[in-house]
Amino acid sequence: MKKFKNIFLLLFSSVLLFAACSEDALEIPQKGVIPVESFYITDADAQSALVDAYKDLSSNVGGSVGNYNADDILFNYEADNMLAAGERYGDNDYLAAINEFRFDADNEVVGNAYKRLYFVIYHSNLVIDNFKYGVSPVKDRCISEARVIRAWCHMMAAMAWGTPPLVEHVLTADAKPENYKGTHEELLRWCAKECEEAAAYIPERVNTSDKDGSVRVTKGFALTVQGKALLYAGDYAAAKIPLKAVISSNKYALVPGARWRDLFHVEGDGCEEKVLEMNLVYSSSLSLTFRTTFQEANLWGWRTDRLVSKPVDQGVNGWGGVAVEETFANEFYAHDGDSYRRKATMVSYNEFITELRWTTDNTKTTTALKLTDPGRGIKTAQGLYGQCGFLQKKRITSTEDLQGKTYGFNNYIIERYADVLLMYAEACAQTNDADGLKSLQDVQSRSGSGKISTTLTLADVKMERNYELWMEGARWIDMKRWGELDKAKNAGKHIPTLMDAFNGNETGVKEAQHRGYVTYSEPNTGKTIGFVAGKHEYFPYPAPVIRTNPILKQNPGWQ
C-alpha cells in the first residue's frame, strides 16, 4: 500500500513538473499596426502615404520639433541683414553661433536641418517607390506631388551643402549614401527636371481665392520650384519659362499693401499670394505638438522681461532672439520710409512706444502722454541686447495667431508669389529681358515704398529682394548666388544694444521722454568670427552623419 502511494505521488509530481505550457501563449499580436504587405496597394493607400509625406514636410521643415526650427534658422541666420539677439551675449547662443560664424560641424541646428530634409525625402520616396505611374490618376498625382516635395528638399539641401546625396529611392538599412556625383548645378537641374515632369500630373490652383490650393503641392508650386532651381543653377533663360508660366496662370496675386502684414499672420493663411505653405488649423481633437511650439513663438518675440510690459501686439512673452541689422535697417528705412512693408517688417523705437498698442493706451491717448508713460518701453538700464534703433516686427506672433493657445497657428510659408515675381524679374534682368520690369514694379508698388523702377536693373531687383523677403530664407542664398557673402565678414564684431534714455541716457541722466539710443559691445573679442571665404559658402555636413557614413565627403574648410 505504501509503495503504491509513493508511485502515485511520484507520478503526480512528474505531471506537475512537466506541465509545460504551449508556446502559443507567447504569440501576442501587436496592437495598432498592420503588416507592411497589406499596405501600399490601393488609391487610398497612396493618398495615405502622401498625407504622411505632407506631415513630414510640415513637421520637419515647417515645424519646430524640439527647441528650434532648424530650416528657418539655417537659411536666415547667416544673412547680413539680421542679428541673433537675446537677453545678452550667450543667450540663445545656438543661434548666435551661426549668426556670428563661430559654429562647427557638431552644431545641432546644422545637424537637424540636414536630417529633416532627408527625412522628408524618405517619406516622399515611400510614395514614389511603392506606386507606379499609369495605374490610376490618384496614384499618378500622389507620386507626382511627392516628387515635387522631394525635389524641393534636394534643392534646399544643395543650396546648403553643395553636392549632398541624391536619394531617389528608399534605402536599405546598410546603405551609405555618397555625395552627388555631378556638379552642384547639375543637382539643381535634376530638381528642376523632376518638377517639370511631375507638373503634368498635378492640378492647378483653382483661382486666387482657392485657399486650399495653397496648402498642398499644385502645378504652380511645381513650376515655381523648377524655376527657382534653374535660377539657383544660374540658368536664367531656362528659369524664366516656368516662372512666367506661374505668373501667366493668374492663379496668384499680390495682396494689397494694407494687407502686407497679414501675410505673416493667421489672417493671411491661404491668401492669393501664397504658393505653398504648411497648413495648421487649431483642433481640440488633434495633438499639435509636432508643428509649432511655445519656444518658437517665444524666440521671435520681443524680449519681454526687459520691457515694462508686453506690448498688446505681441501674443506671447518673448526672448528677443532676432534683430534687424543696423546698416540694413537704415538703408531699408531710407528706401521704404513709412511703407506698409517697412512698418510691418520693423519699427523704430519711437514707433514702438507711440504706435504699438500698450496696456496703458486707454489713459495715454496722445503721443506726448505715450512718450512720458512709464508703463511702456524698455524697463531697465540693461536695454535690449542685439537690437538697434529698429525692432523687428515681421515674425512677432500675434494674439490672433495664438488661437487661445501659447503657440502660433499661422501657416509656415514655403513659397509666396512676391518671390516668384522677383525671381522672374531677376532672371529677366540677368538676360536683358525687359519683360521682368512689370513683375518688379508690381512688388514695388504694392510695398507702399513709393519707389518704382523705370528700367529693369539687377541692382533694383537685389534691393527689392532684400527688403521684401527679410527673414524669409532668401537673403543668404541670394548673397551666395551673387558672390556677396563677404558682406558678412564682420558678423558678430560690433553688437548694438538698444537703450531707452527714459532709464538714463548716454551720460546717465534720465530723460523725461522715451528715446532710443544705441550702445555697442564687442563680446566676441579674441574669438574667430565672421564669414571666411573658402569655408562658409556651404554648411558642413553634420559631424554625426560623417561619422556614421565616412563615405560622405566633408565640405572644404570643415574637415
Add this chain to the structure above:
Amino acid sequence: MKKKLTFLRYYLKLTLRMKLTILALCLFVLQVAASITTRGQNFDLQVKNQNLKEVLKEIENKTTYRFFYNDAVLDLNKLVSLNLNNKNIQQVLDELLTNSDASFKILNNNLIVIAPALELQQINVKGTVTDATNGEPLIGVSVKVEGTTNGAITDASGKFSLVVAPNSVISFSFLGYNTELLTVTVETTKLDVKLIPDVKRLEEVVVIGYGTQKKSDLTGAVASVKSDALKNLATSDAAAALQGKAAGVQVLSNSGAPGQGATIRVRGYSSNSDQIGPLLIVDGLKVDNIQYLNPQMIESVEILKDAASAAIYGAAAGNGVVLITTKSGTKGASSISYDLSVSQQRLGKVPKIFQAADFIAYKKMSGYDMDATLKANGYDGTDTNWFDVVFDPGVVQQHTITFQGGNDQGHFFTSLSYLNNDGIVQGNKDVYKRLTAQLNGDYNIKKWLTIGSNNSIEKWETKSVSQMSAYGSVMNSVLTIDPLTPVYYDDPSQFAPSLKQAYDQGKNILKNPANGRYYATSKYVTDDSGNPLLQRDRIDSKNSGISLRGIMFGNLKPVKGLVVTSRFGYRVALSNSHSYNTPYFATSQANSTDYNISATANTSYYYQWENFANYNLTLFGKHNITAMVGMSYQEDISDNVNGTGTGPDILTGYDSNFQYLNYVKSNMVKDPVTGVSTEKTTKTFSNLPSLSTSMAYFGRLIYSYDNRYAIQANFRADAFDASKLSAKNRWGYFPSFSAGWTVSNEKLFSGNVSRNIMSFLKLRGSWGQNGNINVLNGYKYNTTIAYNDSWYQFGVDNPAASYGSHPSGLANPKLKWETSTQTDFAVDMRFLNDRLSFTADYYYKKTEDLLVTIAPTPELGFGSAVVNAGSVLNKGFEFEASWKHKIGDFSYSIGANLATLHNEVTYLDPSIPRLTGGAGGVAGTNNPIYTAFEVGKPIWYFRGYKFLGTDDATGKPIIQDTNKDGTISNGDMTYIGKAIPDYTYGITVNLAYKGFDLNIFGSGVGGNEIFTVLYRADTPMRNSLKYFYDNAWTPSNTGAKMPDPKAVAGDWTFWGSDAAQFRGDYFKIKQIQLGYTVPEKFTKKVLISRLRCYVSLDDYFTITNYPGCDPETATVSTAVDRNGFDAGTYPQSKKVTFGLNITF
C-alpha cells in the same frame, strides 16, 4: 625503564596547562580500557625504612603494575615502613601514600599514575544549556572537554552531565550558535550555559532560488541580510533598508519624499538603459517593487550577486537577484508583539545658497545695476529664507502588531502595519499612508505533504510635490528663487509687472487659501517657476491603490530526499490617480489659462506557476548530491483607462464636489473674426491593455564531497513573448558553474591550525551568464505600418485632418537581449574561533549586446534605430568583515563592508563616438552639459568644459581648449566627472550591556561627482550656491579659485564646466539607536515577556563637502543618464524617533 624516565623528563618540561591536558588525555584514554581489565592481584609487602622510590620498584617487581610519577611532586626519598599481607594494589597504595599530598590512579594495562591529589580529582559537572535569546532549552548541544574525546550531548530538556578533571575547558557547540568555552574549577558543580545564536554561522541556511542551501556549501556570491539587521529602521521601504548592509549592493534613493521607493543596484551599472535593477523575488513571487514590504516582516534577504547564483533566473537576472523571505511563525513560541515608532522629521542638510545681502553683493559683482533694479522694484529689505518657508517638521508614525506561532505541524504569522508619513514640506501635500497586512501560514497535512500560503495586502495613498525638473518644480524653485522676493503680496500694487499685467487682464492670480494672501512672484527672476508654495498648491493630486501579492504552495515528499514543489504566485494591483488644477499665472513660463482635470484607473494582475523538484542524496556518508529541475510560466496583464479634460471653462461647477470627470462640459466659443464656433474643452481618453508572457525550464546540480569540495552547475532556458523577440529568436540559454574548496576542513589544515587562530577558510569561484530582457519590448525587431498614425490638414479653414500611414521603424530582426558574463573569485575566512570573520570577493562582469539607439545615416529616413552594439564592464572587490566579542555582560559587534567599482564602456557601435543623454541635467536648463556613453569611460559620464582655473590678472575663467583649435566651442567638451561612486561602504556597530543596547549604522559613497544645474547663464538673477561668491576673484583677491562673477555671469561655457561640479562623497550616519529592554522579572507581572523602548536619530548626520542640499538624493535621478545632476531634489529628512517593541 629508561624509556619511562625519558617520558617523565619530557613531561616535566611541559607547562602546567599542557601537562594537565596530557594527563587528562592519558586518564581518559586509558580509563576506558581499564574498566575491562581484570584487577585482583593481591600481594604481600614488607618494607622498613626504605625510600618510596624503592618501594614502588619492589611493587613493580612483584606485580604487573607499572608506575608513572613525577619526582618533583613526589618525595621519592621519603622513608616508609609497611607490613601488608594479601592486599590489593588499592589498599597498598592507600597505605603507602598516607600523609602525602600525592594521590594515585590505576589505569588500564595496570599502569598507575601518582600525582598531586588535586590533579587526579574528578568533578561531576551538571547543567542546562539554553538559548540566550529566549531561554528555551537546547537539545543536542555538544558538550566536550577541550582536547579530549570526553563529552556529552544535552537531553530533551537541555541538560547534561559530565565528569571532568578540575581546570578542564569545556566547549558547548551547537549548530547555529556561537561556541562557548568555559573552564571548570573544583568549585564548579552546576554549569548553566546560554548560547548566543550566530547569524553568520557556518551551518546557516540561505535561500538560493527554487531551494535552499547550507551557507557552508555555497559556491556563489550570495549576500545575506537577516531580520536583526532590518528591525527598528526608520525607513518603511524594504529596499532602502538594505542600504549599507551588504557589499556590492548599492541602494539609491532619488528622493527623500514620502512614498518614494529606493532602487537597488547589484554590482555596478551594466547597461546604457534604465533597466538595470535586480530581479525581485518575495517568497518565490516575482514582484515589481519591494517598497510595500515593511522591513519588520522580513526574515531574510539574500542577494544573488554573481552570475552563477543568479543564473537559475536566466534572462531576467543579469542585474542580480534579490530574494526576500518573509517571516513565518516560530516553532513552540506563540507570541503577540507590538512595535511602535514615532519620528519627528525635519530638513537635514541645508544648502549654502544666498541670502539677500550676499545675493545683492554678488549680482553687483556680476555687473548688474542692482541699485537701480532694487529701486525700480521698490525693494524693501525683504530677506526670505525659502528653505524655512517651504519646510517644516513632519511626523512619521508606524504601528505594527504581529501574531505568530507554530508547532511540529505548522507555522502561523500575521502582521498588520500602519504607516503615516507626513513629509517635511509645509502642509499636507507630501504624504504617504500605507496599511499592510501579512498573512503567512504552512501546515503539514500529511507526512508527505506540506501546504502553505504567504500573502500581503497593501493599501496605499500618496501625495507628492514636484521635483527634478527645471520649471514648475517646488524643489527647483526653493533653490533658485531669489531671497529678495517676499512669500506673499497683500495687494496687486506690489505685484511683479508681468503678474500685475496678468492681474489686470483678469487672469487667475492664486492666493494661499489658508491666509488669503497672493503668492508673490519674483521681480528679478521673471521667467521661472515663481513661488515654491504656489507650485505646491496649484495642483491637487492624489494617488492611491490596493495591491495583493502572494503565493500558495504545496510540497510533496513522495520518497525520502525528494521534495516536489508546486507554487502559484499572484499579484493584483489596483490604483487610481486624480489630478485637478486651475488656471493660474505666476510668470511667463509658469502659467496656464486652462483648467485641467484627469483621472486614471489602473488594473494589473500577474500570475506565475512554477513546479520544481529538489532531490537530495547522500552516498557513503561523504558524497552529497542535490539536484533540482523545474519549469515556470508567467503572465502579466495590465489595463488602464485615463481621461482628461482641459480648457478655459471645463466643469459645470468648480466646488470641490464637482471636481470629477463626470462634470466636464462642452464649451463652444465663437471666433469673433471668422464667426466659426469651436469646442474649447479638450477631452482625451486613452486605454491600451497589455499582456506579456514568458516560460522557462531550469535545473541545478550540486555535488559536494566530505564538506570539503563542492561544485555546482545551473542551467536555464527562457522564452519570451512576441513583443520582445521573434519566434525564431525567443529561446535563450543560460549556463553557470561554480566550485568551492573548504580548506579548513582538510585534515592537514585542521591538524595544524588551531581554531583559536583561524577557524575557517574557504575558496570559491564561479562563472556564468545571465540576460537582461527588460530592454526589449514593443516589437522592436519587427517593422509594421503605423496605420493612420500621422495627419495633415488640407483645408485652410477646416480643422479636419487627413490621416497618413508609414513604416513604424527600421527593422532589426537580429535583436537579442543583453547578456552578462560574470566571473567571481572569493575567499571566506574566520579567525579566533569565529570571532572575526572576513570575506573578500573579486568579480569581473562584462555585459554585451547592449541595446543602443543609433542615429542611422539620415538618408535612411529615421532618426533612430536599435541595434545590439555596446558592452559595459563592471569589476571590483567586495569586502565584508565582522568582529564579535563578549566581555562579561558587555557584548559588542562591529560589521563593515566595502565595495569598489570600476565601470567602463568597452564597446560601442563604431558609427557613434558616444551616446548622448541628460542634456542640461534636466530639460529646459539650456546648460550645455550633458551625459555621454562612450568607450573607455564610465557609463553616462559628465561631458562638459574643463575649467582650468582663473586668470589671476583678469579674473576670467580659463577653459581648456581640448581640440586646440584656438576657440572654445562644442568640440572642447570632454570628460569632467561621473555620477557613479568608486566605492560604497557601510559600518554597523552594536553594543549591549545588560538591558541596554546601542546600534550605530552608517553608510557612504566616494569618488562620484555632482553637477549642479541651478545657476543659469541665461537668467542670472536666480539664486544659486554661495560657493561662487565666497571663492570669487576680485581685484583684491586675485588668487581666487573661481572667476570674477562679472566675467561669467552670462557664460554658458563656464557654467557648463566642472567649475559647477562638486565631489559627491558623503558618509551618513543613518542611525544611532539606544534601546533599553526592561528586565523580564518586572514585565512578567504584566504578562509582557519582552519590553524594549528606544530612541533613535535617523539620517541625522551627513558628512560631506558638497555645498548643495542632500548629496545622496542629488546623486540619483529617475533616469540613469541624468544621474548626478542636482536640479533640486527632495532631500532626505533627519529624524528623531521614539519606539517601543513589546512582546506578550
